[in-house]
Amino acid sequence: MAKLKTIYLAIIFLFLYAPIGVLIAQSFNESRYRGNWTGFTLKWYESLFENEDILNALSNTISIGFFSALIATIFALITCLALREVGKKWRAMFMSAANVPILNADIVTGISLMLLFLGLGMKLGYGSILLAHVVFNVPYVMLCIMPQLIALDKSFYEAALDLGASPFKAFTSVVLPELRPSIFAGFLLAFTMSADDFIITYFTRGAGVDTLPTAIYSQLKLGIHPEMYALSTLVFFTILIFVILFAMNRKKI
Amino acid sequence: MFRSVGIRNLFLAPFCIWAGVFIFVPLIFIAWYGVTNADGNFSLENLEMIFQTEFFRSLEVSVILALVSTIVCLILAYPLCLILVERAKSAGLIITLLFVLPLWMNTLLSTMAWQTILEKNGILNQLLRFFSLPDFTLINTSAAVVIGMIYNYLPYMVLPLYVALSKIDLSVIEAAKDLGASTWKTFYKIILPLSLPGAISGVTMVFIPALTTFAISALLGGGKLLLIGNVIEQEFTFEYDWHLGSALSIVLMIFIVVNMIITLAFDNSHEETSD
Numbered sequence: 001m002a003k004l005k006t007i008y009l010a011i012i013f014l015f016l017y018a019p020i021g022v023l024i025a026q027s028f029n030e031s032r033y034r035g036n037w038t039g040f041t042l043k044w045y046e047s048l049f050e051n052e053d054i055l056n057a058l059s060n061t062i063s064i065g066f067f068s069a070l071i072a073t074i075f076a077l078i079t080c081l082a083l084r085e086v087g088k089k090w091r092a093m094f095m096s097a098a099n100v101p102i103l104n105a106d107i108v109t110g111i112s113l114m115l116l117f118l119g120l121g122m123k124l125g126y127g128s129i130l131l132a133h134v135v136f137n138v139p140y141v142m143l144c145i146m147p148q149l150i151a152l153d154k155s156f157y158e159a160a161l162d163l164g165a166s167p168f169k170a171f172t173s174v175v176l177p178e179l180r181p182s183i184f185a186g187f188l189l190a191f192t193m194s195a196d197d198f199i200i201t202y203f204t205r206g207a208g209v210d211t212l213p214t215a216i217y218s219q220l221k222l223g224i225h226p227e228m229y230a231l232s233t234l235v236f237f238t239i240l241i242f243v244i245l246f247a248m249n250r251k252k253i
Numbered sequence: 254m255f256r257s258v259g260i261r262n263l264f265l266a267p268f269c270i271w272a273g274v275f276i277f278v279p280l281i282f283i284a285w286y287g288v289t290n291a292d293g294n295f296s297l298e299n300l301e302m303i304f305q306t307e308f309f310r311s312l313e314v315s316v317i318l319a320l321v322s323t324i325v326c327l328i329l330a331y332p333l334c335l336i337l338v339e340r341a342k343s344a345g346l347i348i349t350l351l352f353v354l355p356l357w358m359n360t361l362l363s364t365m366a367w368q369t370i371l372e373k374n375g376i377l378n379q380l381l382r383f384f385s386l387p388d389f390t391l392i393n394t395s396a397a398v399v400i401g402m403i404y405n406y407l408p409y410m411v412l413p414l415y416v417a418l419s420k421i422d423l424s425v426i427e428a429a430k431d432l433g434a435s436t437w438k439t440f441y442k443i444i445l446p447l448s449l450p451g452a453i454s455g456v457t458m459v460f461i462p463a464l465t466t467f468a469i470s471a472l473l474g475g476g477k478l479l480l481i482g483n484v485i486e487q488e489f490t491f492e493y494d495w496h497l498g499s500a501l502s503i504v505l506m507i508f509i510v511v512n513m514i515i516t517l518a519f520d521n522s523h524e525e526t527s528d
């Protein structure tokens with residue numbers, strides 16, 4: 001039985017990592033055509049740092065991810081603080097309203113935001129992508145912060161007030177430290193969702209502005225630039241290292 | 254936490270404005286485009302178009318493929334999560350994280366890699382030829398699209414299911430076994446009902462994106478297999494018929510709402526039994 005279980009894990013593991021293996025192999029492939037192995041090379045890793053389109057898309061992805069996560073986190077925190085004090089029914093209603101952009105299909109959210117931006121006469125571009133990402137990131141952060149905020153013991157905050165702290169001081173020195181893990185988790189989740197989003201970005205971007213996913217999509221028809229494989233290999237191993245470090249730390253605690 | 258209701262409402266106000274502008278007005282835009290024609294007059298012709306054979310066919314294929322992928326994901330994820338929960342005790346979190354890690358690989362690139370694996374002279378066929386087995390070409394079929402969907406959305410099934418299963422108190426399972434229940438009966442009577450909420454959120458998280466994708470079908474279906482997502486994308490980016498595209502989006506939203514109602518119904522019945 002234990003052997004059978006290991007075999008099952010191995011099969012699923014193979015299924016999940018076969019394409020990743022193909023991509024990594026592709027990044028070392030001499031030929032720029034996929035599925036055609038002509039020899040080992042590192043040249044794509046060198047030319048990656050000269051490919052302005054990819055570097056631009058990468059910097060857009062990172063900056064949109066960072067700023068949309070930051071804005072969404074601040075916004076979600078303010079809203080959750082207020083929602084803590086409304087009744088249970090109202091809170092559930094507000095939360096479901098906030099969740100609409102992520103419960104809805106990405107394609108519907110993307111199109112509806114595009115119609116809104118064009119309807120308001122906004123120019124599609126970096127700003128519209130950023131705004132759209134904040135829209136779908138707010139509920140993710142709220143989902144992370146809300147449970148911990150509800151579980152938070154209010155009396156510490158009140159004690160700080162009784163001892164003469166200003167509400168702001170009491171908030172930053174009592175409430176905020178308690179919430180730090182969930183704020184951090186929300187920020188990270190929002191950043192990941194933003195960096196990985198393709199469909200909503202696709203509909204809300206303007207000509208000439210690309211994030212990595214949309215850059216990849218536009219390259220699909222003419223063939224992916226092999227530098228893209230090199231970049232995703234680097235990204236994959238970076239995340240793998242972080243995950244391993246995280247798991248090892250957790251084990252110690 | 255606030256000295257007065259007024260201050261609390263001051264904190265709540267930005268969200269209310271935000272939700273109005275960026276959550277509800279966009280949906281009104283879609284609804285408005287969906288029920289008007291190019292001249293701006295009210296008309297239901299776009300919504301009626303859906304019953305035209307080609308669109309209806311796309312919708313039908315999308316629902317079938319999404320259902321198949323969801324069911325396969327569920328069947329694959331249950332034993333996987335059960336094994337992972339069991340192994341997590343000795344091996345720690347790392348083994349579970351490895352099964353979610355592919356989420357961080359770009360969807361489009363890994364789907365592209367499936368193209369390399371499944372195509373006529375792809376890796377799968379080269380392997381089969383190496384072992385002198387007959388060719389097995391899946392690319393540009395609905396099976397390839399289903400594989401792509403399962404690949405991309407399996408982690409979304411694994412995550413909630415794993416969380417639900419890891420919360421089950423092991424002594425309950427042991428008690429069932431001590432009382433003479435078979436493995437299958439323990440699963441059916443104990444594990445399944447207790448993990449149902451996780452399974453349901455997993456089903457939603459797989460079904461909705463699978464129903465509405467257009468990238469996976471474009472890459473692995475060879476442009477011949479038009480899912481409802483492909484049709485909507487074409488209406489917005491090639492045909493520029495926003496009215497028809499919006500009407501089709503409204504139809505998608507009906508599916509999402511139905512899905513949400515089913516989920517909520519399951520959630521409520523579960524809460525009643527657990528309270």
